[in-house]
Amino acid sequence: xxxxxxxxxxxxxxxxxxxxxxxxxxxxxxxxxxxxxxxxxxxxxxxxxxxxxxxxxxxxxxxxxxxxxxxxxxxxxxxxxxxxxxxxxxxxxxxxxxxxxxxxxxxxxxxxxxxxxxxxxxxxxxxxxxxxxxxxxxxxxxxxxxxxxxxxxxxxxxxxxxxxxxxxxxxxxxxxxxxxxxxxxxxxxxxxxxxxxxxxxxxxxxxxxxxxxxxxxxxxxxxxxxxxxxxxxxxxxxxxxxxxxxxxxxxxxxxxxxxxxxxxxxxxxx
Amino acid sequence: xxxxxxxxxxxxxxxxxxxxxxxxxxxxxxxxxxxxxxxxxxxxxxxxxxxxxxxxxxxxxxxxxxxxxxxxxxxxxxxxxxxxxxxxxxxxxxxxxxxxxxxxxxxxxxxxxxxxxxxxxxxxxxxxxxxxxxxxxxxxxxxxxxxxxxxxxxxxxxxxxxxxxxxxxxxxxxxxxxxxxxxxxxxxxxxxxxxxxxxxxxxxxxxxxxxxxxxxxxxxxxxxxxxxxxxxxxxxxxxxxxxxxxxxxxxxxxxxxxxxxxxxxxxxxxxxxxxxxxxxxxxxxxxxxxxxxxxxxxxxxxxxxxxxxxxxxxxxxxxxxxxxxxxxxxxxxx
Ligand SMILES: Nc1ncnc2c1ncn2[C@@H]1O[C@H](COP(=O)(O)OP(=O)(O)OP(=O)(O)O)[C@@H](O)[C@H]1O
Ligand SMILES: [Mg+2]
Numbered sequence: 396x397x398x399x400x401x402x403x404x405x406x407x408x409x410x411x412x413x414x415x416x417x418x419x420x421x422x423x424x425x426x427x428x429x430x431x432x433x434x435x436x437x438x439x440x441x442x443x444x445x446x447x448x449x450x451x452x453x454x455x456x457x458x459x460x461x462x463x464x465x466x467x468x469x470x471x472x473x474x475x476x477x478x479x480x481x482x483x484x485x486x487x488x489x490x491x492x493x494x495x496x497x498x499x500x501x502x503x504x505x506x507x508x509x510x511x512x513x514x515x516x517x518x519x520x521x522x523x524x525x526x527x528x529x530x531x532x533x534x535x536x537x538x539x540x541x542x543x544x545x546x547x548x549x550x551x552x553x554x555x556x557x558x559x560x561x562x563x564x565x566x567x568x569x570x571x572x573x574x575x576x577x578x579x580x581x582x583x584x585x586x587x588x589x590x591x592x593x594x595x596x597x598x599x600x601x602x603x604x605x606x607x608x609x610x611x612x613x614x615x616x617x618x619x620x621x622x623x624x625x626x627x628x629x630x631x632x633x634x635x636x637x638x639x640x641x642x643x644x645x646x647x648x649x650x651x652x653x654x655x656x657x658x659x660x661x662x663x664x665x
Numbered sequence: 666x667x668x669x670x671x672x673x674x675x676x677x678x679x680x681x682x683x684x685x686x687x688x689x690x691x692x693x694x695x696x697x698x699x700x701x702x703x704x705x706x707x708x709x710x711x712x713x714x715x716x717x718x719x720x721x722x723x724x725x726x727x728x729x730x731x732x733x734x735x736x737x738x739x740x741x742x743x744x745x746x747x748x749x750x751x752x753x754x755x756x757x758x759x760x761x762x763x764x765x766x767x768x769x770x771x772x773x774x775x776x777x778x779x780x781x782x783x784x785x786x787x788x789x790x791x792x793x794x795x796x797x798x799x800x801x802x803x804x805x806x807x808x809x810x811x812x813x814x815x816x817x818x819x820x821x822x823x824x825x826x827x828x829x830x831x832x833x834x835x836x837x838x839x840x841x842x843x844x845x846x847x848x849x850x851x852x853x854x855x856x857x858x859x860x861x862x863x864x865x866x867x868x869x870x871x872x873x874x875x876x877x878x879x880x881x882x883x884x885x886x887x888x889x890x891x892x893x894x895x896x897x898x899x900x901x902x903x904x905x906x907x908x909x910x911x912x913x914x915x916x917x918x919x920x921x922x923x924x925x926x927x928x929x930x931x932x933x934x935x936x937x938x939x940x941x942x943x944x945x946x947x948x949x950x951x952x953x954x955x956x957x958x959x960x961x962x963x964x965x966x967x968x969x970x971x972x973x974x975x976x977x978x979x980x981x982x983x984x985x986x987x988x989x990x991x992x993x994x995x996x997x998x999x
Binding site: 447449468469470473479481486487488489490494495497498499500501503509510511512539541542 | 871875
């Protein structure tokens with residue numbers, strides 16, 4: 396295994412008196428999917444926000460390709476090739492599909508100070524990216540985001556991240572709002588990104604989804620890494636228990652997930 | 666796709682403003698006379714529109730970004746007094762006075778912006794505070810340094826160039842600020858609707874956190890917008906002082922409500938994320954026509970407030986409808 400693209404060393408994060416992350420050490424490798432698991436409030440979103448430049452670690456180190464880095468803001472993280480779909484938001488109801496797809500990275504034509512936002516190009520690329528994602532109903536980049544369904548919005552956000560995700564793709568519960576078909580599309584996208592050598596960090600509450608794509612699993616319990624293992628090292632039941640914060644949940648979860656497994660292994664019509 | 670259609674027009678933020686403008690035009694032609702469209706009449710409302718419009722556009726951009734700035738009400742007289750005190754009272758070159766007025770705008774804008782960005786206090790409250798602070802400061806200094814709240818600035822002190830650029834009447838009654846207003850509008854239209862900057866603005870107004878997460882420098886942008894509105898207000902005050910040869914403390918407060926009305930009539934969503942510069946431009950003209958057109962009718966001028974009030978409510982209702990149309994629009998075959 397080559398050096399990790401992204402590495403956290405003893406990272407702590409607190410908001411004032413509230414300690415959210417404790418001494419997190421993790422590595423993300425190229426062409427590998429790291430599944431980040433844990434109960435609600437375990438600190439998953441906080442962890443990926445420190446990777447995405449939204450928060451700065453209170454202490455500890457972030458390394459990219461073995462070199463210490465610190466991201467002043469989301470822009471720096473993006474420039475370094477880290478592209479993130481956050482759990483909430485990310486789309487702008489009153490903006491067009493094309494504009495919202497390229498926020499912060501608008502295609503332009505012409506010269507400063509007369510750089511013009513290239514609407515046609517933006518619309519074309521955005522529509523193509525979403526259609527490749529299986530949302531073929533979207534064919535006009537001038538449509539407003541607010542007129543799309545929740546799943547369509549999420550698909551758009553993921554398509555955007557994939558489009559800009561040069562090296563590391565972070566998805567925070569990307570399948571939460573999605574239909575079965577779109578969810579398996581997301582899983583396929585994740586596998587596709589992995590094949591292209593991108594490092595993927597994938598957060599989910601669904602064991603089935605985690606087991607379908609994960610190479611490497613890290614479980615957070617109350618802000619600390621409670622387990623860190625590779626594919627095949629733990630059984631589905633053990634993972635389920637860990638995800639529930641270490642409580643015995645296996646029986647109930649297994650019943651539910653075997654149910655959803657049936658629908659997920661059906662390949663989508665497209 | 667590029668063919669013109671009425672429904673395409675209706676989905677734009679300024680559609681309500683276009684209808685509003687048509688309505689008041691027809692109204693005042695019927696109840697007044699076409700006189701107010703002829704040069705002498707047009708000058709009266711164009712002058713009002715120009716002074717208001719220069720401030721209304723940055724105020725509208727702030728509203729699109731989800732903020733409010735009411736301190737402009739104090740910045741206009743403060744800008745006027747600054748140039749009056751520096752160049753009128755102390756006789757320094759007019760350019761120093763102009764730089765002083767605009768510089769004060771930059772400072773107040775920075776204070777507004779930094780306070781809004783760095784505290785959790787809503788911009789309405791922050792700028793309410795600076796509104797009173799700046800007003801007090803302007804009054805206090807004016808009395809302290811000149812012994813009066815109305816400072817003379819003679820044409821000789823302004824000088825021919827500054828007078829021609831900022832404070833002359835062209836063709837009888839047209840203030841030169843009309844041209845500044847048109848120029849600024851053109852520049853804003855370009856930057857808001859044709860450059861990437863506009864995209865950032867709308868994203869920020871739509872969802873500030875997501876915009877920041879997408880890498881947009883939201884803090885810098887917000888501060889810039891506050892500086893823009895303060896400087897614009899100082900600019901208007903400075904022009905008025907040079908035009909009328911006197912700087913007064915009084916005028917200014919009406920600009921607060923008038924600019925907000927123009928912006929809302931122009932189709933800007935009060936909660937941010939939606940609007941257009943052309944809409945604000947048309948909203949300003951609409952407001953100015955109602956404000957001045959009443960003199961061309963036989964109605965008592967007090968009725969103009971009723972018209973403006975009714976128009977504002979109507980505009981908000983209409984704009985809601987248009988926005989819903991825009992949201993639910995999906996292109997069917999054409
Ligand atoms: N900005 C903040 N200030 C204070 N506390 C915060 C902040 N952000 C998160 N927290 C706290 O940190 C803890 C972890 O939150 P986080 O959003 O990372 O959880 P999560 O693992 O993503 O949960 P979920 O599965 O529900 O999305 C929570 O207890 C939350 O209250
Ligand atoms: Mg979360």
